Amino acid sequence: MIHLKPKLKESGICNRFLYEKDGERVYVPKKGFKTQDEAINECKRINSKPNQFHKVVPYRCKHCHKYHVGRNGNFIKKDI
């Protein structure tokens, strides 16, 4: 599927696909956290947003060895 050699540059890996413009893909660099605690705090902050329905969780990145925040496919249960 991927026939290009993987880039070793850190900035080339930990990006998040944002949108496509004029046939070019626009990426934004993912936020990297040095410690899991920082990532957990960020998750709490994101998950507490009123418009946030996808639950985010911290995970250790095998590329840059920092922590990123990402969806795990679950939804936040909101008390109505």
Ligand SMILES: [Zn+2]
């Ligand atoms: Zn990373």
